[in-house]
Amino acid sequence: MSTINYSEKIPNNVNLGEDRTLQRALEGWQPNFINWWDDVGPEGSTNHDVYLRTAVSVDPQGWAQFGHVKMRDYRWGIFLNPGDANREIHFGDHKGEKVWQDVPGEHRANLRRIIVTQGDTEPASVEQQRHLGLTAPSMYDLRNLFQINVEEGRHLWAMVYLLQKHFGRDGREEADALLQRTSGDANNPRILGAFNEKTPDWLAFFMFTYFTDRDGKFQLAALAESAFDPLARTTKFMLTEEAHHMFVGESGVSRVLARTAQVMNELKTDDAQKIRAAGCIDLPTIQRYLNFHYSVTIDLFGADQSSNAAIFYSSGLKGRYEEGKRTDDHILKGQTYKVLEVKDGQLVEKDVPMLNALNEVLRDDFIKDSVAGVGRWNKVLEKAGIPTRLTVPHKAFNRQIGALAGIKMSPEGRVVNEVEWAAKKNEWLPSSEDFAFVASLMGRVVEPGKFAGWISPPVMGINRQPVDFEYVRFG
Amino acid sequence: MDMAVEAGVIKQHLIDPEICIRCNTCEATCPVNAITHDDNNYVVRADICNGCMACISPCPTGSIDNWRTMPLVRAYSIEEQLTWESLPAELSPEELEAAGVSADAGEEIAAAAAPVPAQAQTTAAEPVFNSAQYGATVPPWSAAHAYTNLFPPKTPTTATVVGNFNCTEAGFESETHHIVLDFGVVPFPVLEGQSIGIVPPGVDAIGKRHHARQYSVASPRNGERPGYNNVSLTVKRVTEDHQGDPVRGVCSNYVCDLKVGDTVQVVGPFGASFLMPNHPKSHIVMICTGTGSAPMRAMTEWRRRLRKSGKFEGGKLMLFFGARTQQELPYFGPLQSLPKDFIDINLAFSRTPGSPKRYVQDLMRERAADLAALLKDGASHFYVCGLKSMEEGVVLALRDVATEAGLDWDTVGAALKREGRLHLETY
Secondary structure, three states: OOOOOHHHHOOEOOOHHHOHHHHHHHHHHHHHHHHHHHHHOOOOOOOOEEEEEEOOOOOOOOOOEEEEEEHHHOOOOEOOOOOOOOOEOOOOOOOOOEOEOOOOHHHHHHHHHHHHHHHHHHHHHHHHOOOHHHHOOOHHHHHHHHHHHHHHHHHHHHHHHHHHHHOHHHHHHHHHHHHHOOOOOOOOOOOOHHHHOOOOOHHHHHHHHHHHHHHHHHHHHHHOOOOEHHHHHHHHHHHHHHHHHHHHHHHHHHHHHHHHHHHHHHHOOOOHHHHHHOOOOOHHHHHHHHHHHHHHHHHOOOOOOOHHHHHHHHOOOOOOOOHHHOOOOOOOOOOEEEEEEEEOOEEEEEEEEHHHHHHHHHHHHHHHHHHHHHHHHHHHHHHOOOOOOOOOOOOOOOOOOOOOOOOOEOOOOOEOOHHHHHHHHHHHOOOHHHHHHHHHHOOOOOOOOOOOOOOOOOOOOHHHOOOOOOOEEOO | OHHHHHOOEEEEEEOOOOOOOOOOHHHHHOOOOOEEEOOOOEEEOOOOOOOOOOOOOOOOOOOOOEEEEEEHHHOOOHHHHHOOOOOOOOOOHHHHHHOOHHHHOOHHHHHHHOHHHHHHHHOOOOOOOOHHHHOOOOOOOOOOOOOOOOEOOOOOEEEEEEEEEEOOOOOOOOOEEEEEEEOOOOOOOOOOOOEEEEEOOOEOOOOOEOOOEEEEEOOOOOOOOOOOOEEEEEEEOOOEOOOOOEOOOHHHHHHHOOOOOOEEEEEEEEOOOOOOOOOOOOEEEEEEEHHHHHHHHHHHHHHHHHHHOOOOOOOOEEEEEEEOOHHHOOOHHHHHOOOOOOOEEEEEEOOOOOOOOOOHHHHHHHOHHHHHHHHOOOOEEEEEEEOHHHHHHHHHHHHHHHHHOOOOHHHHHHHHHHOOOEEEEEO
């Protein structure tokens, strides 16, 4: 592995071929990465030729090259969006100053923490999804899973590059640790809670890619505003790939809904048991999965009041979503934001300093984006003439982080007592019986153009290929 | 392909709101900032989009690849698009006609479309024929690598006019100019089939800078004058609108009136798939109307130079070229002087007094035996450039030629697309 020609094997626009120090660091890390991929990457996929989209450069023609490749041979590139020599910090206390090309000493620890936290989520989701290939509902879906897996792998490379290039020995150690933690490991788990949850079935996978990868979009978008220019440029490029992950989730759930609606119309019933008996996932179960993934994901934004968030913003490390499009002063001192708390058994809003509430600001942006997509899911039901509508639960429902942690709430936002929670929990969140039922539908369908009975075919194929294209060639 | 805009018709780029997931990839990718969004939809600004296709392959959903032929005056505004829940249907030929489109774009547009309804009648029970689905999005395997977007609209480069002459017969209403632009020492590599954008000076009626108009390059890769850093364009002067009322095409008149020594702002190059094959056994079938001849001239001239140098074994060249009259056909004179054993030329004139109207697809059917042989040969490449309305007639003619020769069009058509051997550039 040490004789790799990095400029060819690892497409990059960071002059890797001429940076001896970085090359040596990557030469040490790369075999460990491949070992990690072989050990906990997609199970049983080593010999498949997968129709993957591979980035070979950051220009529009270069970053979406399609072809059949083995995942292990995927070109895990290191790409930064093109730089702008005149770019200025556009928020926080350093507003108007030139952006940083190197890590300022005073922000070193915070930046490292931000990058490590982001980096930790990338291999985690690969680990969470490693068994899903064995129960893919179609070859098309299998390919999409694998595409997500390799891109998460590349995003890990992107973060590891920043650590090794800009954080010296600390960075190398953190890069190694990213391959040592494992999702769900009792002794050495991944950093964030949602990334230690199981992704046991494809409905969970679609919900995860819809909600949790959307968290990724918002976190990356906030980092793409950073005053640390290499981080901003790296995350900007990652965002272009993250889009596919959200697409898999959004279209996946849409297709599940379309199939369920079709069967409901055929059988002329909305009885969940009859729908289940027909081999489809009933709408209440889909709603419970939604409630779970939504609530777990919004915890990822952190505590509703956070002095770290204020520090990250004021020091220019992490902006808001679409910071550049906002019309306020981009400093936010003396401004307030409404957060929720429980007072006398009731949810109330209170004003807190805006800077301390930036996690909540980002969470609210995410919620708006998520709700719009749930609206698009409902259009599928509407079109099929089904009156049921999916909804996102209240922001305070099933929260484990922040002021709302541990408070028992109904999905509508009513504070409930332990007794009611215990009685209704299985109406609101997926039960072990739900998981068992969904798992029972997960049989493997991988003949080109064929789909499992609980999901509709997609509207169109990938890269304008037909739906029955041979997306995966089994070795 | 600015003619399309100036003739009052555009191929409007739209995003399907039912499939789009609002991920922002297209907006982040678009090199000319033509894409914007609100909380509801992502939309494309018709007056900025130059059809460069940079957004197409990065889109994870495929929702971005939607196009509608629209009269310019009725182009969907962004405000309108932002409210959509689904894409509007394509305007019917009658609606287009009511908007003055077919009347205006000359006889060819109405007439080239004429065989289509006839075909539609005979195949009424079949699904609608979608000619665009056969167009390749990949270049031929032996094409040279194309550079694109070296000069995006925000940072155009400057070229100097070193030649400008009328390449149709003087005195006819359809005046088409051959313009040569020199880039001096600025790198501007182009291949046959690519296009460049010209930014007309000044501002439009609402005080906004004019957007660039795209024109296909008419010269081969080593320059209009071999060994010089120059390109040529074929530009038709637009002097009347679809109703025949006088109107001045913003960019075509500017370009046609340029004098030697003038400088122009240029963006591009654009296009990475409508490229010619380079391997010596490859055959090229070119089907065009009017200034759609520009890329065909470029490819023909490159083959002519290769042949002259003795470096080419000689795949076949076949040209189907339509115009209203011989006098309006660009490059008629030079075409006549090409050796018959070099290129097989078929000219269709739709308005020669005393002669029946003839369109390119009529000639293709007459030459069915030769086209069938080429369709059977995996080294054949087909290029169609000209008015949108000719596209369907031409592809249908190819389908019929294939079927009559005992070939399965679905197989042949799919292979042509997959292998980058059928390219449609219509507007």
